[in-house]
Amino acid sequence: MFADRAKIYIRSGKGGDGHVSFRREKYVPNGGPDGGDGGNGGSVIFEIDEGLNTLTDFRHIRKYCAQDGEQGGKRNCRGKNGEDIIIKVPEGTVIKELESGKIIADMSGENRRQTILSGGKGGNGNQHYATSTMQAPKYAQPGQPSKELNLFLELKVIADVGLVGFPNVGKSTFLSRVTNARPKIANYHFTTLNPNLGVVDLDDGGGFVIADIPGLIEGASEGVGLGHEFLRHIERTKVLIHLVDAASTEGRDPIADIYAINKELEAYNAEIAHRPQVIAANKIDAIYAGSEENPVDRI
Ligand SMILES: Nc1nc2c(ncn2[C@@H]2O[C@H](COP(=O)(O)OP(=O)(O)OP(=O)(O)O)[C@@H](O)[C@H]2O)c(=O)[nH]1
Ligand SMILES: [Mg+2]
Structure with a gap:
């Protein structure tokens, strides 16, 4: 079936939270803070795929979410970044915000790949907050939230x-x-x-x-x-x-x-x-x- 319009929902990944922890080692009773940073959330990226010429796939799958970043860990372990989600569209796809109809991107010509929602940045672990007066910070930064959008995709065939x-x-x-x-x-x-x-x-x-x-x-x-x-x-x-x-x-x-x-x-x-x-x-x-x-x- 040919389809040249579709409504979809996209969400970027949330940034992983920074971690609060303290070094615990033998003979080091009061180790310093060692909470790792959270990983970055994945982004939602649109890419032109020359092999496609309809938006039919979007009639079946309407929800596209990038992965969340992982939380930071003990011993300065950084959380893993969430994976991006790459949405392949035919050339000539115009991406609009569903409610307002505002054009966000036009996937044609030079514009082969565009990030539509970037993932949330991971938060800093508590190791970043140690100062001379505060050597045992119990605070770590939360990851940035995910972002979401309802989109209206419209294919305008590219022909001469x-x-x-x-x-x-x-x-x-x-x-x-x-x-x-x-x-x-x-x-x-x-x-x-x-x-x-x-x-x-x-x-x-x-x-x-x-x-x-x-x-x-x-x-x-x-x-x-x-x-x-x-x-x-x-x-x-x-x-x-x-x-x-x-x-x-x-x-x-x-x-x-x-x-x-x-x-x-x-x-x-x-x-x-x-x-x-x-x-x-x-x-x-x-x-x-x-x-x-x-x-x-x-x-
Ligand atoms: N005699 C004659 N018949 C033709 C010619 N070109 C097309 N036809 C016939 O006209 C009819 C319609 O042709 P299509 O190509 O399907 O017409 P269309 O403009 O695409 O039609 P729609 O898709 O319905 O808008 C068919 O029976 C064709 O065989 C021609 O040059 N001479
Ligand atoms: Mg015809």
């Missing part, structure tokens, strides 16, 4: 080119012809229910990514159909390929379709509407299908 258009105009077919992707193609609306990504390999070794999203319909920007859910996946594309059914196989007017889709894009995010857009007239083979007329004669 976005495919937009009404349902059934042939977006997935186009993706399947120019990239390695093998999306589902069928002659009905909303065949594509989740974004598909495909890579175009160029001769010079480079390449770029095309995202195919579910078809848009009038009112998509207000939540009609599936479109709105997925418009954010084209927010980061550099160019849009706007496919139209030039043969009007479903009786719609391709020119009116262009305006209708652009109106939805504009309503969703004016910046997207002004991005470079290539209008691709698809299904041109069907324009003259069945007609005796040679299309070239009409030009």
Whole structure:
């Protein structure tokens, strides 16, 4: 199952408490303080994993806690540090605070790894508090508390080119012809229910990514159909390929379709509407299908 949103809870490790103890050795009746320091709590770290492309895992596991630091011990023994927890996410994951919606991190581009909550520092053992006037301190510092956060993760696919258009105009077919992707193609609306990504390999070794999203319909920007859910996946594309059914196989007017889709894009995010857009007239083979007329004669 594809998921591009998830709510999770994260908690960093508490710092271990410092220890209070005194040296006890044969022939040393009143040894000095030897309470060790507590270990540091583990941090919660997010990291991009190139092999991932959905947030599905976060639907199953919603709680992510780093380990607490251990308490300090006798004989100046330092407590063990708690282990960090590393949460792997697909590139393009935006991390927001659940309640406020404030963006905490955007896992994309240069930002491959980010600590979201750092672990509590371990407390000092009582050995640190000995002074000339207080040689037997019975105080040790407690470890810093853990921190917690409820997060909202949102995946905004990172693609260079976005495919937009009404349902059934042939977006997935186009993706399947120019990239390695093998999306589902069928002659009905909303065949594509989740974004598909495909890579175009160029001769010079480079390449770029095309995202195919579910078809848009009038009112998509207000939540009609599936479109709105997925418009954010084209927010980061550099160019849009706007496919139209030039043969009007479903009786719609391709020119009116262009305006209708652009109106939805504009309503969703004016910046997207002004991005470079290539209008691709698809299904041109069907324009003259069945007609005796040679299309070239009409030009
Ligand atoms: N005649 C003709 N049919 C095409 C062409 N491109 C796609 N089709 C057909 O159009 C139908 C829809 O194609 P899809 O690629 O699934 O369309 P889509 O835009 O991805 O549709 P949704 O995912 O529902 O939005 C399929 O039956 C395709 O075989 C074309 O160039 N010519
Ligand atoms: Mg499709």
